[in-house]
Amino acid sequence: MSKTNTRFISTKKNIREQVYDLLRARMRLGEIGFGDRLVDHEIAAELNVSRMPVREAMMQLKNEGLLEGTSRGFILRQFTPTDIAQIFEIRLLLEPEAAMQACRNATIEKLAILNTHAQSTEQAHQQNDPLAYMEANDRFRASWLNMTPNTHLRETIQRLSNHVEAVRLATLREAKYRALSLQYTQELLQGFIEENPEKAAQAIRSNLRSAALSYYSTLDVLLENPPVGSSALA
Structure with missing residues (x-):
């Protein structure tokens, strides 16, 4: 499956919010899988933004219970x-x-x-x-x-x-x-x-x-x- 469009458009939302929305869209559509590892600098490079808003977006997803932190980035949280x-x-x-x-x-x-x-x-x-x-x-x-x-x-x-x-x-x-x-x-x-x-x-x-x-x-x-x-x- 091709990934959701990564091009940001003019919006009232800041970069962190746009990164968050993009990651959520990918999660909803199954573009981020259980075996995927989300690394801030890799996503930042893909989106051509700095690491900080990417890190903040992923921390928000972690706080919402959707991601788990590991020693090497984040993964989808597991539910039994x-x-x-x-x-x-x-x-x-x-x-x-x-x-x-x-x-x-x-x-x-x-x-x-x-x-x-x-x-x-x-x-x-x-x-x-x-x-x-x-x-x-x-x-x-x-x-x-x-x-x-x-x-x-x-x-x-x-x-x-x-x-x-x-x-x-x-x-x-x-x-x-x-x-x-x-x-x-x-x-x-x-x-x-x-x-x-x-x-x-x-x-x-x-x-x-x-x-x-x-x-x-x-x-x-x-x-x-x-x-x-x-x-x-x-």
């Missing part, structure tokens, strides 16, 4: 199946509440954006493009989550979701799992449109349970043949 099960348990407690808050906080403008992202996920699924699907699904998720007024709740959910994104990468490559994900995306959108917080919460519960079952149904195969970027399968 037990870790993942516990993360899903916590998400089941938090995300339905966040969805209800977001539903109550929705506006016509925000729903229009949400609907656009939902349509993009459907289009990507129909085109059998798993990476485009995951990118569109990320935008849909970020949109509804940003409608949740509780900042700390949003940040906690996002951090936990980041820790199991390799599960998404592994399972959403298969059409049958994308179809289930799309179904719950559409149910969540409908809950928002109908101004029905409980319907939105139920869509989140169903989606999380489905994601967990998808992971466990493929666990044996994934443990034997970890996909690129599969930090969750140690």
Whole structure:
């Protein structure tokens, strides 16, 4: 897989933030794998920037629990199946509440954006493009989550979701799992449109349970043949 574009464009973000965004994009798309070692001076040379902002970006990723430090750079953090099960348990407690808050906080403008992202996920699924699907699904998720007024709740959910994104990468490559994900995306959108917080919460519960079952149904195969970027399968 070719790496995400490394050319920085004019932006309000500083170099550290741009490096962070680039590394996160590569992690989400599986371009950084479990066997990869991230070294600050190598990344700095690739991006034609100084080492300090690269180091700071990787330290931020370490503090967020996505990287582990070694004597020679950083590697993706390893999560066991037990870790993942516990993360899903916590998400089941938090995300339905966040969805209800977001539903109550929705506006016509925000729903229009949400609907656009939902349509993009459907289009990507129909085109059998798993990476485009995951990118569109990320935008849909970020949109509804940003409608949740509780900042700390949003940040906690996002951090936990980041820790199991390799599960998404592994399972959403298969059409049958994308179809289930799309179904719950559409149910969540409908809950928002109908101004029905409980319907939105139920869509989140169903989606999380489905994601967990998808992971466990493929666990044996994934443990034997970890996909690129599969930090969750140690």
